[in-house]
Amino acid sequence: KNQVEQSPQSLIILEGKNCTLQCNYTVSPFSNLRWYKQDTGRGPVSLTIMTFSENTKSNGRYTATLDADTKQSSLHITASQLSDSASYICVVSGIGVNNNDMRFGAGTRLTVKP
Amino acid sequence: DAGITQSPRYKITETGRQVTLMCHQTWSHSYMFWYRQDLGHGLRLIYYSAAADITDKGEVPDGYVVSRSKTENFPLTLESATRSQTSVYFCASSARLAGGSYEQYFGPGTRLTVT
Numbered sequence: 383k384n385q386v387e388q389s390p391q392s393l394i395i396l397e398g399k400n401c402t403l404q405c406n407y408t409v410s411p412f413s414n415l416r417w418y419k420q421d422t423g424r425g426p427v428s429l430t431i432m433t434f435s436e437n438t439k440s441n442g443r444y445t446a447t448l449d450a451d452t453k454q455s456s457l458h459i460t461a462s463q464l465s466d467s468a469s470y471i472c473v474v475s476g477i478g479v480n481n482n483d484m485r486f487g488a489g490t491r492l493t494v495k496p
Numbered sequence: 497d498a499g500i501t502q503s504p505r506y507k508i509t510e511t512g513r514q515v516t517l518m519c520h521q522t523w524s525h526s527y528m529f530w531y532r533q534d535l536g537h538g539l540r541l542i543y544y545s546a547a548a549d550i551t552d553k554g555e556v557p558d559g560y561v562v563s564r565s566k567t568e569n570f571p572l573t574l575e576s577a578t579r580s581q582t583s584v585y586f587c588a589s590s591a592r593l594a595g596g597s598y599e600q601y602f603g604p605g606t607r608l609t610v611t
Contacts, residue, residue, distance in 0.1 A: 386538065413597065414597050424604055424605070425586050425588070425602030425603050425604050425605055426586075426602050427602070428599060428600075431593075431597060431599070433595070471538065471539075475597070475598075484541075484600070485538070486538030486539040486540075487538050488536055488537055488538045
């Protein structure tokens with residue numbers, strides 16, 4: 383069973399609207415949580431990274447929240463643009479011998495329409 | 497340009513053939529990784545390397561071989577390709593951030609089709 387679950391699988395919104403993507407995880411113990419944006423045909427690019435002590439982090443129109451108690455995170459996109467069309471991937475790192483151990487969600491495919 | 501590159505970007509091969517995917521980074525990052533990405537799945541780690549001549553298995557290593565003779569290169573070889581290895585392959589390298597966490601930087605990917 384995947385330790386990182388994302389919802390919805392896909393989402394279509396109109397340009398200018400806001401949206402929120404969800405991530406639930408079971409990785410424990412927890413080190414940090416990242417959100418990546420992956421454009422079609424490209425590799426993932428980091429948007430935000432949060433440790434267990436942080437509950438919100440912004441990057442322009444992207445705001446990530448984290449509730450380490452309920453093991454949930456969300457990515458809120460404000461005033462969406464056509465260029466926001468991409469897959470958004472939630473990635474959770476555990477605390478282990480390998481600090482690079484990351485668990486990837488399957489992603490949410492966002493389409494922004496004019 | 498500095499960064500992480502992969503070649504080829506697209507590859508079609510036949511079942512049973514050997515194929516090597518190349519990865520090159522110019523940052524001198526110690527850690528490098530190979531992932532595969534399939535529809536409906538998150539990226540899955542195939543192999544990683546902590547430094548030159550140090551490699552270790554990830555979640556799905558069967559059917560793959562890696563080497564790392566130089567810090568900047570991390571080739572992935574499919575010794576005898578199977579249709580189940582049709583996928584998009586991503587290479588990444590990793591840098592340590594202030595605070596102790598790591599950030600991974602991904603290449604553009606190689607789309608491999610095994611017929």
